[in-house]
Amino acid sequence: MSRPDAIVIGTGLAGLTAAVRLAEGGARVLVLAKGVGATHLAPATIDVLGYAPERVEKPLEAVGSLGGDHPYARVGADGIAAACEWLVERVAGGSLPGYAYTGSAARNLLLPTAIGVPRPSAVVPETMAGGDLAAGGPVVVVGLRPLKDFHAALCADILTRAGIEARATEVDLRPEDRVDANSLGFARAFDDPAFRGQVVAQLSGRVLAPDARLAFPAVLGIGDPHGTWEALQTALGRPVFEVPTLPPSVPGMRLAAILREALRRAGGAVRLNNVVVGAEADGARVRALRVRVGLREERMEAGAYVLATGGIASGGLALDSHWQASEVALGLPVAGVPAGERFKPDYFGEQPMARAGVAVDGELRPVGPGGEVVYENVRVAGATLAGAEPWKEKSGDGISLATGYRAAELVLGAAHATVGEAV
Numbered sequence: 001m002s003r004p005d006a007i008v009i010g011t012g013l014a015g016l017t018a019a020v021r022l023a024e025g026g027a028r029v030l031v032l033a034k035g036v037g038a039t040h041l042a043p044a045t046i047d048v049l050g051y052a053p054e055r056v057e058k059p060l061e062a063v064g065s066l067g068g069d070h071p072y073a074r075v076g077a078d079g080i081a082a083a084c085e086w087l088v089e090r091v092a093g094g095s096l097p098g099y100a101y102t103g104s105a106a107r108n109l110l111l112p113t114a115i116g117v118p119r120p121s122a123v124v125p126e127t128m129a130g131g132d133l134a135a136g137g138p139v140v141v142v143g144l145r146p147l148k149d150f151h152a153a154l155c156a157d158i159l160t161r162a163g164i165e166a167r168a169t170e171v172d173l174r175p176e177d178r179v180d181a182n183s184l185g186f187a188r189a190f191d192d193p194a195f196r197g198q199v200v201a202q203l204s205g206r207v208l209a210p211d212a213r214l215a216f217p218a219v220l221g222i223g224d225p226h227g228t229w230e231a232l233q234t235a236l237g238r239p240v241f242e243v244p245t246l247p248p249s250v251p252g253m254r255l256a257a258i259l260r261e262a263l264r265r266a267g268g269a270v271r272l273n274n275v276v277v278g279a280e281a282d283g284a285r286v287r288a289l290r291v292r293v294g295l296r297e298e299r300m301e302a303g304a305y306v307l308a309t310g311g312i313a314s315g316g317l318a319l320d321s322h323w324q325a326s327e328v329a330l331g332l333p334v335a336g337v338p339a340g341e342r343f344k345p346d347y348f349g350e351q352p353m354a355r356a357g358v359a360v361d362g363e364l365r366p367v368g369p370g371g372e373v374v375y376e377n378v379r380v381a382g383a384t385l386a387g388a389e390p391w392k393e394k395s396g397d398g399i400s401l402a403t404g405y406r407a408a409e410l411v412l413g414a415a416h417a418t419v420g421e422a423v
Contacts, residue, residue, distance in 0.1 A: 004030040010308035011037035014382025016259040017404030018306045023266030025412040032274040043244030044251035046123035050394025069387035075402045083405035094258035098226030116158030130241035138165040138212040145172040149246040150217035186219035187250040200235040218242035276329040304411045311383035335359035336386045357386030379407035
């Protein structure tokens with residue numbers, strides 16, 4: 001690739017969203033990342049807003065209550081809705097035949113987690129949507145005995161305590177006779193009609209309520225999830241849905257594959273094992289990135305940059321032994337770091353450090369303590385941003401999608417404005 005118009009740093013949902021949208025808009029895009037990104041860890045459901053602080057039924061109506069420093073305030077309800085619609089369209093036209101997402105940012109579904117706790121989510125894979133607990137009716141949770149990351153009896157028990165009629169059953173099959181089969185191994189096995197037939201044969205002999213839905217761990221195919229899901233529903237004669245499991249996340253791998261193929265088709269490129277370690281700046285503009293590739297350092301230039309490296313959990317932000325926070329790629333200032341207590345013993349409670357991140361202006365450009373723009377040609381997206389509590393709000397992938405999409409729109413708009421001025 002010749003000199004790119006834009007470099008995106010990070011291959012999580014925010015980075016891939018920004019990269020695909022930029023490439024669709026005609027930009028030459030290069031994505032740099034040290035690894036495959038958090039998509040392989042997350043359930044790949046778009047949780048726009050689950051709690052604020054009580055459980056939310058209509059996310060778009062509730063985002064206005066989050067305050068002016070929240071990332072959603074930089075995007076707006078219309079921008080969130082547009083990003084969700086864009087993702088649904090990209091998956092429907094993507095590289096996995098028939099696979100689709102359903103739902104919108106207007107209303108939450110209520111889906112079970114791996115341990116059976118109801119979780120609000122807005123835009124989800126079609127293979128999960130049938131698990132909406134608000135629909136009522138009994139649920140049979142199907143366990144796969146060798147899969148250590150999903151316990152059907154626990155899931156069914158917690159669902160029962162939540163008022164859902166549920167029970168568990170188990171299938172004893174081992175993909176490729178492996179003792180240590182994980183989610184990806186089962187997903188590959190479910191793509192095979194013979195393996196699916198064995199699953200159906202074991203379940204067909206069980207006494208199941210005629211109106212029960214079957215909940216499987218989210219391993220129903222990696223190459224043809226739509227075909228696998230439909231085949232199981234037809235063979236079993238009842239609705240089937242997936243429940244997210246612990247990593248590795250098969251739905252996350254599917255979504256990453258769809259977006260990376262969309263990027264390739266649009267002319268963009270991804271380079272892994274490329275670690276951005278600094279920037280060369282000319283005043284308020286980044287001129288080039290310093291990138292560590294193996295044991296050497298390279299210099300890479302572009303007209304615009306999107307930073308989507310994640311927060312503390314992903315290594316995009318760091319805390320040193322003196323509790324000093326830093327943004328590790330471009331050295332941007334970190335806002336929202338509390339002067340006193342940083343973490344509290346209550347794991348699910350409000351954590352003072354949760355809102356720390358890079359502060360931005362209305363165009364997602366990083367700003368300093370006084371609100372001054374640090375770099376005019378840098379946009380920040382995803383978990384790197386300050387002002388949110390994604391774990392508590394259940395808003396993480398929603399923020400990544402909406403801000404990644406918005407960052408790309410802003411870069412494209414700035415490029416078009418520059419061309420117009422030149423003309």
